[in-house]
Amino acid sequence: MALWQLYALSVALVSSFVASSSSSFYHTAVAPPQDLQISDPGLLGSLDIEWKPPPNVQAFNECTVKYKFEYRNTGDRDWKVIFTRKLKFRVGFDLSRTAEVKVQTLLEGRCTNDVEVQSDWIYATFQVPLQGKLESEVQNFHCIYHDWEYLKCTWQPSLLAPRGVRYGLYYWYEGLDHAAQCDDYIQDHGINIGCMLQNLSQAEYKDLSICVNGSVAATLLRPLYVTLRLHNLAKPSPPKQLVVSMSASEQLHVAWSPPGGETPPQCLEYEVQLAEDQGEAKATWASVSTQMETALTITRANQSRISCVRVRARTNIFCADQGFWSEWTQECFSVSRKEDKQLFILIPVILSLSSSFIICMLIGQCKKRSPAGKPLHASVGC
The missing domain is CATH 2.60.40.10 (Immunoglobulins)
Structure with a gap:
């Protein structure tokens, strides 16, 4: 059998197997x-x-x-x-x-x-049967998980809410047998406009389902349904014990302690801001970010005067997809250059010596003008 005939036969066999x-x-x-x-x-x-x-x-x-x-x-x-x-x-x-x-x-x-x-x-x-008009749903619903300790949710009454409306917040997460109602409402003129929820550590990194509904006689109000993730709503307190110092080599050292509360320290990132005064120019802010560290050493690129240093914190990307920044630390530290400090010390000394010299000169002039043999009274002439 020729070689080409063997090749054709083998191709036919393979094709037959693939087809089968x-x-x-x-x-x-x-x-x-x-x-x-x-x-x-x-x-x-x-x-x-x-x-x-x-x-x-x-x-x-x-x-x-x-x-x-x-x-x-x-x-x-x-x-x-x-x-x-x-x-x-x-x-x-x-x-x-x-x-x-x-x-x-x-x-x-x-x-x-x-x-x-x-x-x-x-x-x-x-689809659940939705009652009431869309405009009867509560407005501006907003929640913050403060210090990983308590959840504060607030809302505003709907545009169609009549007088005497009663709002209730209900919540559920995996681990609860049934939906629970808020037992600590925030009120404004007798109307519930918010809720404080404690002891939610078991709900962290789970879906937290919330419903806010309203009831009033003869009016149907539409309920609000939301699903939250607590770690994405976390807002820590400001960092504590901020300490700022300047080295002889013009390096600025900033150190602080993590904020209080139950926020895991490993879940925090920080931002440090410096306000720099450059002569008569208006102070400008410069920011430096850091992950988890609670101290920074910053080499200053110019001879500007640092008029303020402040720090804030937020949940980092290792623990949340997003989060709220804390408030800034309240203290402002004015850090001057070394020669500024020397000048600050020398100026009072020079002023003191000048004042003493002037007083002595005045006393000498008074003595010259005084008649011979008469005592000089401090109340006269000086």
């Missing part, structure tokens, strides 16, 4: 899951999603059956994705918008020649 494998792959199919359902257990946005396996799952005992579960709120750009072998999940949604979920079956193993086979998607949505 492809045929077995394309003939392996899997059905989507069944009975996708969404239920609300009353946890302010955490919904239960469950489904049943596809009807023909028993036929694939040589393969692994998994599910690709995706969810989002209507209006979100991206889906959140979970790969699982479970048949039930509890995930958080914004109940002011429609919840959307979808699931498909994934099949892979010997029965598919180790190629992943995907079923069609099945879909479901959920």
Whole structure:
């Protein structure tokens, strides 16, 4: 047999094998899951999603059956994705918008020649009945997690809120059996406009679901639903014990202590600001940032006078996606150059010597003018 004939035969055999494998792959199919359902257990946005396996799952005992579960709120750009072998999940949604979920079956193993086979998607949505007009929802809802110790949330009554409205804040996070109500409200003229929540350490790095609703006779008010992450709302107190000194080589040394409270020291970053006066020019601020360190040595590039040094703190990127800066330390330290300090010491000495010389000269003049033999009184002539 000629060489080209052997080559043609081998190509035909390989093509036949590939076609046979492809045929077995394309003939392996899997059905989507069944009975996708969404239920609300009353946890302010955490919904239960469950489904049943596809009807023909028993036929694939040589393969692994998994599910690709995706969810989002209507209006979100991206889906959140979970790969699982479970048949039930509890995930958080914004109940002011429609919840959307979808699931498909994934099949892979010997029965598919180790190629992943995907079923069609099945879909479901959920929407709580929203009462009242959108304008009846509370306004300017805002929360800060102070010193990782307590959460302070505030809001303003809606534009459509009638007199006598009563607002309530409810919250839930994983670990609570049921939604709880705020027991420490902030009031303005008898109306609840805020809430203080203590002992939330178990809720850190979890979804904290909050609902603020209002009630008043004969009027429907729309509730506000939000989901928070405490570590992204943290605001520490200002750093403490700020100490500023200047070395002989014109290096500025700034040191401080971490703020109080329960803020983890390893979760803090700092910003140091210097106000520099350059002659008659207006003071300008220069900033220096540092991660976790509580001391800085700054080499001054000019001979300007440092009129103020201050420090503030914030949760760093290792512990949060974002956070609030603390207030600045209140002290302002005026740090002068070495020659300025020498001048500050010399000027009073020179003034003192000059004053003494002038007084002596005046006393001498008075003595010359005084008649002979008469005493000189301090009250006369001087």
